[in-house]
Amino acid sequence: MILSGKELSASMKAAMREQVADFPSRYGRVPHLVVILVGDDPASCSYVRGKAKASEEVGIKNTTITLESTTSQEKLLEIISGLNADDEVDGILVQLPLPGHIDESRIIEAIDHSKDVDGFHPLNVAALWNKQPCTVACTPLGIIRMLDAAGVEIAGKRAVVIGRSQIVGLPAAKLLLDRNATVTICHSRTKNLAEITRQAEILVVAIGRPRFVTADMVSPGAVVIDVGVNRDPETGKLCGDVDFAAIEPKASVITPVPGGVGPMTITCLLENTISCFLSKHKAL
Ligand code: GUN
Numbered sequence: 001m002i003l004s005g006k007e008l009s010a011s012m013k014a015a016m017r018e019q020v021a022d023f024p025s026r027y028g029r030v031p032h033l034v035v036i037l038v039g040d041d042p043a044s045c046s047y048v049r050g051k052a053k054a055s056e057e058v059g060i061k062n063t064t065i066t067l068e069s070t071t072s073q074e075k076l077l078e079i080i081s082g083l084n085a086d087d088e089v090d091g092i093l094v095q096l097p098l099p100g101h102i103d104e105s106r107i108i109e110a111i112d113h114s115k116d117v118d119g120f121h122p123l124n125v126a127a128l129w130n131k132q133p134c135t136v137a138c139t140p141l142g143i144i145r146m147l148d149a150a151g152v153e154i155a156g157k158r159a160v161v162i163g164r165s166q167i168v169g170l171p172a173a174k175l176l177l178d179r180n181a182t183v184t185i186c187h188s189r190t191k192n193l194a195e196i197t198r199q200a201e202i203l204v205v206a207i208g209r210p211r212f213v214t215a216d217m218v219s220p221g222a223v224v225i226d227v228g229v230n231r232d233p234e235t236g237k238l239c240g241d242v243d244f245a246a247i248e249p250k251a252s253v254i255t256p257v258p259g260g261v262g263p264m265t266i267t268c269l270l271e272n273t274i275s276c277f278l279s280k281h282k283a284l
Contacts (some may be wrong), residue, residue: 039069142264
């Protein structure tokens, strides 16, 4: 079964659209997401456009602030501070990576954690690891949403996550653990990787290397979630971290690239924006 993030996103967005349509009469306005893009990296520009388009589709107000790559850290902090203070801004996202002269941690920490729709702020990360209510990073959240939509039972399963990034691997592992999977995290220094991945009933791959996971690394019937977004070195087309053509016949469930996890990341960003909006309005 090919698990389409595009289709699941479409149905989630339709539900969110209905939910948001009710907000002006109920709360006086719609949620407002502000996305900050520093510089003109083509991949980042494309992601930011995708976020604006998806917001529009569900009726969330989107403002994209585009800044020169030479923008100073102080200037960026000043903009964030203004957005933090603005009661009509519910979500703030600073597209990563940032130019080298800007300290990413400093920027993430400057965002009011209640508007941190990325779930990257240390208070949100701490809350996740303390099993407290929090904003969960969009990609790991999207992975869980996909597993649930496919009816994959997580509890008791052996899950292997390849990749230990703060943004994907670690939170994905934590979410799987919270759903009672037995989780192993593998990374660039893991020995006997294939031996471990062959034990996976759920395999999440987030390492950013084109077709790194080959068919011999996957056991028959495994659920394979491919987080990779790479350029195929031969064709220049988008491809994932797993060899889709070889693994698809073997896997019980597999996500394609493009059209798998990618659209779910954006959809979960919208979900997080709505959650931030609602927690503010319900607290008032
Ligand atoms: N760059 C790549 N992925 C992401 C993401 O999920 N959030 C932000 N802010 N930047 C990114």
